[in-house]
Amino acid sequence: MENINDYILHPRQVADKSSKETLQKAIKLALDVETDALRLNTQTFNTNRYRAVKRLDDYEELKNRARLIKEKSIKNLIPLISKVTKAIEARGGKVFYAKTKEDATAYIKKICLSREAKLVVKSKSITSEEIGLNSDLEKAGIEVAETDLAEFILQVSKEQPSHNVAPAIHRSRESISELFKRNFKTEKKLDTGEELTEFARDILRQKFLKADIGISGANFVAAKEGSILLVESEGNIRLTTQLPAVHIAIAGIEKIIPSKKDFGVFIELLAASGTGQPLTSYTNIIEPPLDLPVLNLNGRNDGKREFHLVLIDNGRMQMRDDEELKEALYCIRCSACMNSCSNFQTVGGHAFGGECYTGGIGGAWTVATTGSLEKARFAELCTGCSRCIPNCPVLIDIPRLNTTIKNRLIKADGGASLQKLFFGNFSKLGKYSSIVPTLTNFIVSLSISKLLMEKIVGLDKRRPIPRFANKTLKRQYKLYRKSNSIQISDVFKKGLVLFADVFTNYNNPQVGMATVRVFDKLGIPIKLSKIIEDGRAAQSQGLIESARQSAIKLAGYLEEIIDSGKEIIVAEPSVLALFRYDYKKLINNDYLFSKLEKHTYDPIEYLNKLLNHSELDLTGKIEIKKLNSDKIFYHAHCQLKTIGAGNTALEFFNKLGFIVEISNVECCGMAGSFGYKKGYYDISKNIGNELIKQIKKVATRDSKKVILASGTSCREQLRDELEETIYHPIEYLEKILK
Amino acid sequence: MDLIEKFISNAEEAAATVKIIRANANSLNDALIAATENELVLFAGPDDLDPELFSIFISNKNVITKPTKEQLSIISTGVTDAFCAVASTGSVCVSITKNLSSPVSMLTQKHIVVIDSRTIIPRPRDIFSENYLEGKGLKRSFSIITGPSATADMGPLVRGVHGPGKLHIIIIDSFDEMHVR
Incomplete structure (x- = not known):
């Protein structure tokens, strides 16, 4: 990994993702100098x-309650704003509603200047980054000291x-050591976390003791009491809000909830979902201006405490009217x-973020607070793997937000790129290619074709293109049934239908x-379904309208099957997840959706049930030889995990008696078409190699390693690097059944 | 496990140290003297506990009850009370009032906090419930403190950042039949 302090690009240069080229440069920057620290730190948080959350015995219920409170609060936002204003003003505080970021910074600057403030201490506030507060104050000659250690580093x-x-x-710790050594002329040793922390603490303690004004953010604002909740671990928020006589809190209007009891x-x-702690070191609940006497440790003679709540709109009210992106306000x-x-x-x-807001949730926030759709282009990095969905404490469908942004970007860009059309219409490709699959496979394997595919469609030429089978599933099934009649056991009279999804049918x-x-x-009698497009490929490219059309048509067909008393088996996890999750919004018919949710299964999930x-009863039906020799490594598909079948x-x-080791990655990195795309290939491989590293480490001693992965694209990702055969679990089951 | 045991185990998991003593001024004085190691100590005066419990402790010459600005800025040990504690997280709740509890608990490097075992509630959310603490949890301003201040921003986990690096909790317990230990 190269050194971030010497890298040819500064992250600020690639913060604005309006152009596709900048997004590419940002990805390269991250892969060149940031991945090691990022992976270690995010995975620690994740673990x-x-x-x-396991320690919270009512985690699921809490999430539902939290979601309801947020929904209600955003719905009643306008009365809540007046309520909080009244509560704070009643005890002598001030509330300022800032329509724009300029309004907000101008108001804060005015207070600072009127109090002749020379030094402001600030605790972490992403919202203050959003409004560009620091540079405005600094231009007015006011020193701003960021006191959260991470913000201090930045x-x-x-x-x-x-x-x-x-x-x-x-x-990394090393890159911070080097940064500090270059920037501060000091004799002090700065080589351990303790030394760095002590160094920063000493500088900042002096700032705290001298500061004229403290500026904080807010995690929640309770309207009824005008109470503010602030969460932290370092103790800088307590000092910021209690040492100077003047406290200014900056809060997006979406932070308001009805009352203190909701805290x-x-x-x-929040603590469990955020840092993975039962609670962080300090959870502060304050109703400013505080009763605490002014300490004047800064040598001023301020007589009484003063408090300002600056409520930031800056696009949020407009976001509230946006039926699709509104959810991000929760x-x-x-x-x-x-x-x-x-x-x-x-x-x-x-890379996966803009000038201020980051990650899957950052796209919607960037659109809302900058007013620019293009700046949210990093939303393309959401593959729809869906791992965030069950982990969101307020149940936001984050992939859906990003699909919406991708969809709007297609329109803003004047239509879908060939790349998006290629992947979004994979079923048609499969259909035509399967007429003469050998010819198609031959053509796409030629290096000249690969070069053309890369140039025209944006398929990375380093990635093998998925091959089309010589005989489709439909054809093979027909031939098979001609010579094998179904032996029906009484228990399973009604039978099953195997859904012939595009990937299973053609590839x-x-x-x-x-x-x-x-x-x-x-x-257990099983029949093959008709071949009907499901909408998965289109949805993942942001082609929502096309996905919806397919979904509605297919859902009707699936309903007929279910109504005839049959259950549906889906071998491809991404398609199963489509039926059990995405169709809720795509078909917009809760009654039909709940049928799909109840009656569709992964093959192993069904057998397990x-x-x-x-x-x-499988007693005596398993090959003892395999049982004694095989050690299974299983990588569960990301979306299969999300729908609870991981x-x-x-x-x-x-x-059955096998020893099974499971993968510890959230997603294999292939994520359907993502890993094929030029521009994302390197990220995809980087993630895939994590999984491959784990597989290579599996200790086998006397046994044979068997690698199972349920997703088509997961298997492609693994096949790209591994010699071993990668099986779908059902394929392996066939091998071990007597 | 009863609430007290649960509290102790979770507070220790959050890197606090805990001592349980009898609810009288002598025991509390002994525990505080042992914890403050005869150094100068800021004492905010209790917000919620019976002041009588601290009557012996405040007569020690090292105990400063009315600190100057300078003393407040430099003295490294502070003693406060807490109005409640939380079993599932090992947290203590310190009020922000006219009293100096809050500055004493955040400016020092070692915070010693005294709680009454009867104010231990099961979970953080119970602070905000009228069913507990006679609604005291809905008091105006306070900090729920869970272990010493900490950061992972400089790489590894470091304890002792802007707030205290040490948190010592003294539980006063009536040792009635319910809690024979």
Whole structure:
């Protein structure tokens, strides 16, 4: 990894992602100098978060309650704003509603100047970055001291935040040591975390003791009491809000919730989701101006405490009227979406982010607060892997926000690129290619074709193009059924339908056939569905209208199957997740959606359910030889995990007596078409190599390593680097069934 | 596990140290003297606990109850009370009032906090419930303190940043039949 302090580009130069080229440069910067620190730090947060939410026995219920409070608050925002204004003014504080960022900074500057402030101490406030407060105050000759250590680092390095909760998350201890040594002429040793912290603490303590005014952000504002909740670990917020006589709090209007009692729902949820702690060191609940006497440690003779709440609109009211992007207003800025995102773990907020807001949630915020759709182009880095969804404490459908932005960008760019059209219409490609698959495969394998594909369609030429099968699943199934009649066991009279999704039909018929043969062998009758486009490919490219059309048509067909008493098996996890998650919004028919949700299964998930209900007995049906020799490594598909079926293969093979090790990456990095695209290939490979490293480390000793991955694209990602055969779990089950 | 045991275990997990003593002025004085190691100590005077409990402690010559600005800026040990504590997180709640509890608990490097075992509540959210603490949790301003101040911004986890690097909790307990230990 190159040195960030000497890199040819400064992150600020690539903060504005209006152009595609800048996004590419930012990705390169991140991969060249930031990935190591980012991955270590985000993954630590992520692991701690999983542990912390497990400790909350009512985590799911808390999330629902939090969501309801936020929904209600945004709906009633206007009365809540007047309520909070009344509450604060009643005790002598001031509330200023800033329509624009300029209004906000002008007001704050006016207060600072009228109090003859020379030094302002500031605690972390991403909203203050949004309004560009520091540079405005500095222009007026006021020194601003960032007191959060991460913000202190960024003030020295002049970089923009790369993360909501830990804005300097892209920096290693070594790079901070070097930065400080270059910038501060000091004899002090700056080589450990303790030394660096002590050094910064000493500088900042002096600032605290001298400061004229303290400026903070706010995590929540309770309207009824005019109470503010501020969460931190370092103790700088306490000093900022209590030492100087004048306290200015900056809060986006979306931070307002009805009352102090609602804090109870959020505090544990925020700490667990954010830093992965039961609570951070300090959770401060204050109703300023405080009763605490003015301490005047700065030598001033300020008589009484003064408080200003600056409420920031800056595009939020408009966002509230935007039916699609409005959901981002519920965000409580915990960063769980970033920490659980494989792409973010790899490139962080300097690539996957704009001038201020970062990660999956950052796209909608950038659109709203800058008024520029183009600046949110980094939303392309959301692959829709969906790992953020179950981890969001307020249940925001973040991939959906990014699909919306991609969709709007297509329109703003004057139509979809050939790349998007190519991937978005994969089923048509499959259909035509399958007429003469050998010819198609031959043509695309030629280096001249690969070069043309890269130039015209934007397929990275280093990535092997998925091959089309010689015989589609539909054809193979027909031939198979001609010679094999179904042996129906009484228990399974109603039977199953295997959904012939595009990937399984054209590219992986062997997975579909394995499913058919396994179920046949177990006496569970299964038939193949018609081939109907499902909308997955279109949705992932932001082609929402086309996805919706396909979804509505297909959902009707699936309903007929379900109404005839049959269950539906889907071998491709991304398609299963489409039916069980995305269709809720795509088809907009809750009754039909709930049927789909209940009656669609991954093949192993279905068998596992039968085992659990004692409706299936596999005793004596497994090859003992395999049981003794095979050690399974299983990578669960990202979307399969999100719909709650990520662990069923682990459970299932464990029950059969196998030792199973599972992958610890959120997503393999391929994410459907993402890893094929020129421009994203390097990120994709970087993530994939993490998974491959883990697989290579699996200790086998006397046993044989068997690698299972349920997603088509996951298998492609692994095949690109590994010699071993990569199986869908159902293919492997066929191999071990007697 | 009862609430007290749970509190102690979680406070220790959050890197605080904990001592449990009998609820009388002598025991509290002994515990505070042991914890302050005979150094100068800022004492804010209790916001919620019975002042009688501190009657012996405040007569020690090292205890400063009315600090000058300079003393407030430099003395490294502080003693306050807390109006409640939280079992599931090992947190203590220090009021921000006319009293100096809050500055004493944030400017010093070692914060010693005294709580009454009867004010330990199960979870953080219970602070905001009228069913606990006779609604005291809805008091105007306070800090829920969980372990010493900390940061991971400089790479590894470091304790002791802008706030205290050490948090010592003294629980006064009536040791009634319910809590025989």
